[in-house]
Amino acid sequence: MNPYIEKLRDRARLCRTRGEMQKRFPSEYREIHRRGLTFLFDHMQRKRRQKYTVExxxxxAGRYMSRTDFKNGDDSSAYMAAWRRGLIDEICPPSRQGKHLHEAAQ
Structure with missing residues (x-):
């Protein structure tokens, strides 16, 4: 096997997750993706979050003043989960649906 690919495999074996590899060896991580060698990640653990409940x-959503703030805030993954499940209209109260902040304050 190519010695460079062996080097990439050795670096990948030193890491337990893809995120760890991306932080420790950023150029090797990008190279693995560029060359399509993602099988080198097969031994790594995948972190998956449990699905959000409606509650x-x-x-x-209650923490944000507008949908835009919700979408662009720190919880954008929650916004996308709600959007994918068709819950945006249900979880964003009417006072926050399409109102500008100066209109909502009145």
Whole structure:
């Protein structure tokens, strides 16, 4: 096998997750993707978050003054989960649907 690919494999074996590899060896991580050698990640653990419940999404949406803030805020993954599940209209109260902040304050 190509010695460079062996080097990439050795670096990948030193890491437990893709995120760790991306932080420790950024150029090698990019090279693995560029060359399509993602099988080198097969031994790594995949981190998966549990699905948001409707109540969790409602609580997170309640922290924001507008849909735009919700979408662009720190919880954008929650916004996307709600959007994919068709819950945006349900979890964003009517006062926050399409109103400008100066209109909502009145």
């Amino acid at each position: 969790e999404l409602r609580q997170i």
